[in-house]
């Protein structure tokens with residue numbers, strides 16, 4: 001006779017926690033090494049654990065490893081997790097944001113990484129005004145000019161940044177990009193360099209409401225290169241939590 005399949009949930013939780021703990025340690029080690037290669041201090045770099053599609057228990061495992069900064073790409077999912085998980089977590093909205101979702105998310109996310117059009121800026125200005133808050137954002141740049149991607153074309157970022165001067169409820173803290181998917185991360189180095197150069201050029205313009213202290217770039221496949229090229233935030237999902245199941 002075949003015995004009944006017995007799943008020890010506590011044991012499963014321990015295995016998950018160990019797996020995530022090991023991954024976080026590995027990613028942090030690689031960030032430190034990449035920073036060192038570039039003559040930078042690793043403390044300049046924030047690791048955002050991208051928890052999209054992952055259940056609350058998985059995030060709790062990372063939380064017990066000391067991780068406090070998480071990234072989500074859908075408003076609904078961010079809000080649900082915000083509601084049930086500890087209040088000392090910093091939630092980053094890293095995905096495309098629709099104007100009709102602004103109201104729900106601006107006082108929950110510490111940073112919105114995806115501002116790329118004026119209509120969205122106007123919506124953030126209005127809703128932040130109603131809540132009497134200042135909203136921190138990054139300008140999303142489609143650095144490789146990919147058809148399928150959101151973000152401002154590189155040649156329009158500076159002009160767009162200048163337009164932010166009238167939005168006194170918005171603080172642009174820097175730039176964000178999702179570099180092309182590639183098996184060879186080295187191929188993205190040129191894009192990360194371009195991002196850094198853009199940020200430096202814009203910061204020289206001294207635009208009201210705009211600073212360029214944050215460069216959010218680099219994902220599981222290419223974050224080490226991004227750190228070498230000046231990233232101050234890297235967004236790592238698969239490298240911490242494993243492959244995602246989309247259903």
Ligand SMILES: *Cc1c(COP(=O)(O)O)cnc(C)c1O
Pocket residue numbers: 050052073094095178219220221235236237238239
């Ligand atoms: C999913 C996602 C990531 C993380 O991707 P991984 O390759 O799993 O590290 C980073 N940034 C954005 C905007 C994402 O949507």
